[in-house]
């Protein structure tokens with residue numbers, strides 16, 4: 001990817017990696033649906049063996065889609081799994097709690113990746129930047145770009161160039177600013193690694209698709225971006241036609257049928273102009289329905305006509321039925337215009353990745369939920385059958 005090659009479409013499994021059977025089946029389905037790269041979560045060392053089995057099973061089935069190992073909080077796992085996959089995604093913000101140790105472990109990872117021809121994705125997310133970087137730059141797009149540059153320099157100094165970088169955020173303005181700043185910094189530095197684009201926790205349905213299109217299209221139309229993932233809180237297969245639409249529209253051109261093509265086209269046509277403040281409203285001549293206009297305005301963060309939802313797509317770390325819960329939360333909070341409400345699959349990454357949320361519903365595991373208010377847990381170990389009521393009661397008490 002990169003260097004003027006076509007934009008690569010990728011997605012991520014939402015199966016548990018220890019469930020080898022289900023993960024292999026999902027990877028095969030995703031590859032058949034057009035995913036050109038599939039990420040799986042590798043939560044700990046015990047899962048390295050599961051990845052080995054998944055690889056073997058895929059090879060037997062003749063499935064050669066590149067596999068990306070997603071790592072958080074365990075640099076040792078990254079190093080162990082690197083020989084088994086095409087790419088390792090690490091989040092510098094949680095690669096190792098100690099910054100010096102993190103750098104040392106990263107050097108180790110680079111050497112393993114060099115030996116095995118494995119690429120590295122430096123994958124930062126707004127909200128999960130390390131203390132080290134937020135102390136210097138705050139929780140800003142600049143902080144994201146500066147943090148990425150530090151790890152990019154480590155790669156270049158180690159003469160390692162199999163690198164791709166992402167700076168995702170759920171806020172389309174933050175996300176586009178961060179990528180833009182990084183693209184400019186890399187240009188100045190003289191080494192431009194490919195960029196993986198995505199809007200995190202975009203949610204589901206029309207809103208999730210429109211928000212992803214607005215954020216990603218804003219950058220692709222500026223020539224920024226080499227690979228995309230549309231994160232939806234749905235079956236990951238549903239992400240692929242949307243990502244394909246974006247890759248084709250800004251790549252080799254649209255051809256054939258795409259589901260929801262009219263809606264995606266409107267989001268790509270008008271969203272970036274609104275987000276970049278080239279226009280303040282969608283002209284009536286565009287002939288869009290008021291609903292579509294509202295959704296595009298909200299995705300571009302120009303007008304909020306309903307609550308802003310942040311929901312992770314779910315992955316092997318998800319602790320409950322995310323899709324159902326998210327739908328229920330949306331149904332019962334739809335009157336809270338302008339409020340930012342997050343529904344996150346796990347307590348490991350959820351709290352960090354819902355940086356903008358006023359309220360958060362975070363799965364703890366074991367049928368329990370934590371409720372967050374402005375980044376802090378205000379109620380923990382709530383049985384999941386009572387958690388939505390508890391959330392609404394808390395919100396009501398604050399209004």
Ligand code: SF4
Pocket residue numbers: 312313314315316317318319344345346347348349350353
């Ligand atoms: S927040 Fe969601 S997508 Fe991210 S690691 Fe947790 S369950 Fe997976």
